[in-house]
Amino acid sequence: MNTSIDARAISQAIVAAHGLRFGTNTPAAISAGRFSSDEPVYRGAKQACTALGFIEIDAECLARAWRAQTVRTGAFDANQWPETPADFGMRAFPPTERADAFAPCPQRLGLYAVLPDAQWVGRMARAGVPTVQLRFKSDDAAATEREVHAAVDAVRGTAALLFINDHWQVAIAAGAYGVHLGQEDLDALAPAQVQQIRDAGLRLGVSTHGYAEMVRADAVSPSYIAMGAVYPTTLKKMATAPQGVARLAAYARLLRGYSQVGIGGIDAVRLPEVRATGVGSVAVVRALVAAEDPEAAAAQWMAAMGAASA
Incomplete structure (x- = not known):
């Protein structure tokens, strides 16, 4: 394709x-x-x-x-x-100046580690990873609540910004920095619930996989927009083909008022061409947790991102 x-x-x-x-x-x-x-x-x-x-x-x-x-x-x-937001029906840019904008996050979130549990969150936060996300998968509400609170505790004393995947109500109660939602999660929320997240001061990140979903995400003026999958990934079945760096660059130009995260199949070899698109952050899932020495891998990734920025 x-x-x-x-x-x-x-x-x-x-x-x-x-x-x-x-x-x-x-x-x-x-x-x-x-x-x-x-x-x-x-x-x-x-x-x-x-x-x-x-x-x-x-x-x-x-x-x-x-x-x-x-x-x-x-x-x-x-x-x-x-590449003009108004041509896509988006409201005035920059989105941070809108009355309904979510609290801002850094324009460049740096290395963004998506992690399976609180222990990993704490480990990578202590390793200096600037942005971490808890993606805890469980149908046990009590276990989820414990894990979210544990993740919030785990980043205390570090500079890491913690986003909670999906569980926005627990994230509010635990005092997390932000929450990350997929398109289906966002669509499932009533406007009052979106406002509840906004009023709590949490930052909001939203996953997108193409132009239509970017327009949908922009409607709630989130703190950042994630764009992918850039390359083939086996982590989950995608509704769209891999976007590639040419499309990613066009997305980055369209959404230049947002903090942006590229995700999906990105490895150290592909990192420079992803960063060349102007995207300010790269999310990784298995690159750290599957590494033989995760702390060393994190240091290498952060050094590579710094070199790509330079």
Whole structure:
């Protein structure tokens, strides 16, 4: 599956299907704001994005953004991939200035370790890992509560920022730094529950896997947005193909007002090209817990990230 970002491929598809060429003025029907699925920009972009391997909801999102860009500029520009938040229906940037913005976190979260239990959280926090996430999987509510509280205790006295995956109510009660939610977790929350997390002062991170989910995440003005999977991963079944660094770079430009985290299949060899996209943090899952010497591995990762930034 093609994971490239190719504005020229979009323009060629539009030209081939509908004859709208580079630099042409916006058709009157589009300028007037009347939307039709037969409009050349929308239809050609939708066809081309689908051919490039974007899933249906992302191809739709991009086609509408390409149309909005054409309306805004007054002409179809074959060289400009949509990267203006307003063209995707997002509100004013930077999101930190919105009235409903979650508390901010550092723009660069650095090495972000996703860890299975409180013991690992404490171990990596003491090793100097700047951002840690407790991803504790259990159907036992009491065990989950104990583990979250233990993780909060484990980072005390360190500089590590602790995010709790999913269990937002326990995270509030335990006084965690933040909570991380997947798309399904976010969709399951009522607006009042989202506001409860916001009012508690917790930072919010949201997972995304393409344009449509980024627009959904932006609607709640989170503290950071995670983008992936960048490369193939066997940790869980993904609804989308690996995004690749070309798409990741485009996502980073679109979401440049956010703290950003790249995740999924990233190893030390691939790290420089991921960091070159402008993403300020890289999340790892097994790179530390599966290492023979996790503390040494953490030190190597942090040194490599520092070198990539330089």
